[in-house]
Amino acid sequence: MNERLKKLYQEVIVRHSREPYHYSKDADGEVVEAYNPLCGDQYKLFIEQEESLLKSLHFHGYGCSISKAASSVMVQSLEGLDIAQAKARVEAFMAVLNPEVELAGLSIPEEYLAFEAARNFPGRLKCASLSWETMAKYLEK
Numbered sequence: 001m002n003e004r005l006k007k008l009y010q011e012v013i014v015r016h017s018r019e020p021y022h023y024s025k026d027a028d029g030e031v032v033e034a035y036n037p038l039c040g041d042q043y044k045l046f047i048e049q050e051e052s053l054l055k056s057l058h059f060h061g062y063g064c065s066i067s068k069a070a071s072s073v074m075v076q077s078l079e080g081l082d083i084a085q086a087k088a089r090v091e092a093f094m095a096v097l098n099p100e101v102e103l104a105g106l107s108i109p110e111e112y113l114a115f116e117a118a119r120n121f122p123g124r125l126k127c128a129s130l131s132w133e134t135m136a137k138y139l140e141k
Helices: 003-018 065-078 083-097 110-120 122-140
Strands: 030-035 042-050 053-062
Touching (some): 003 110, 042 122, 053 065, 065 083
């Protein structure tokens, strides 16, 4: 892993796990649960949708720093987007985690790239993707 990626990984993961965005269980909206029985990571996603707009997103629960940081980045990144935009962002994040996808030339938000390091640790891929996969399922309905 190159030094820039290591630094970005450390900055994003540490910041979002210590001070997660919209980490609250007192939120309005539909509640969707994200759970990984293998490691015990478990979050509730609070999704307030108005027509096709993701008006407000919050999350709460527990898990490792990678799953918490990834959930925080997701909530911050998708809030205020319409469904089509949110789906595109979810696809971009999942591409970052997929070792078979060449990222050069793709338009990927820099915070997402911090999770590219999970490619080197297959056991951590599920941690990083947990809330994102749950949101993808929600967006498909």
